[in-house]
Amino acid sequence: MLSLDLHTHTRFFHGHDRLAHRFDPYGHAALAAFAKRRGLDGVALTNHDYYRPLGSALDGFLSIPGIEISTTEGHVVVLGSDPPTRTKKGELTPEEAVELAHDRDCVAIIAHPFRNSTIRETDIAFDAIECNGKHPRTWPLVRELAEERGIPLVGGSDAHYPFEVGRAYTRIDADPTPESVVEAIRRGRVEPEVAGGPFARLLRRGYQQVHERKGQLTETTPGIGTPPES
Structure with a gap:
């Protein structure tokens, strides 16, 4: 059984591709170091609209290619051994993103379905739906969506800073290879988890307020509460 954070970024800024190219190897190394300290077996690298092969930063640590x-x-996380290397923001429809993922033998996952997204309203055949570490209040609704669609739930922190990694992650019954992880997600051999502790709770409250101020939360659930802390 592996513990993997299936939604992470190697940098905390958007755009500035030249700077990203220089920074990514260092961001990857820092991300892997924090993840290992928190007991994770690996992460999926899912930068916005590009994939860059970076290899494994630490011995015995799994880096799943992704975008x-x-x-x-809205956003779609694509994971597998051969994800697309570049996409243009706002160009692909959700259906086209799923087709692109499947053509490359990858899985397509609905990312943060209640933040700046209407993908949950489509009937497209996604492989899984994400419990996002920034918005645990929406987890009960995400679970309902997964049950309605008959697809698995996975967890990812959506970390842009290395210290955020692992606040949500996935327990997955797979071998430590991208191909095995993809197959396990398709077959539902996964279970999302949320990190506990005061620091993790403080981060989640902070991001909730940030995204509410930005108007990116398409639906909030203040009366539902959060999933149990582990």
């Missing part, structure tokens, strides 16, 4: 595609209706 977070900014579609016309």
Whole structure:
């Protein structure tokens, strides 16, 4: 059984591709170091609209190739051994993103379905749906969506800073290879987890307020509460 954070970024800024190219190897190394300290077996690298092969930063640590595609209706996380290397923000529809993922033998996951997204309203055949570490209040609704669609739930922190990694992650019954992880997600051999502790709770409250001020939360659930802390 592996513990993997399936939604992470190697940098905390958007755009500035030249700077990203220089920074990514260092961001990857820092991300891996924090993840290992928190007991994770690996992460999926899912930078916005590009994938860059970086290899494994630490011995015995798994880096799953991936990309977070900014579609016309929200974000889609694509994971596998051969994700697309570049997409254009807002160019692909969700259906086109899923087709692109499947053509490359990858899985397509609905990312943060209640933040700046209407993808949950489509009937496209996604492989899984994400419990995002920034918005645990929406987890009960995400679970309902997964049950309605008959697809698995996975967890990811959506970390842009290395210290955020692992606040949500996935327990997955797979071998430590991208191909095995993809197959396990398709077959539902996964279970999302949320990190506990005061620091993790403080981060989640902070991000909730930030995204509410930005108007990015399409639906908030203040009366539902949060999933149990582990």
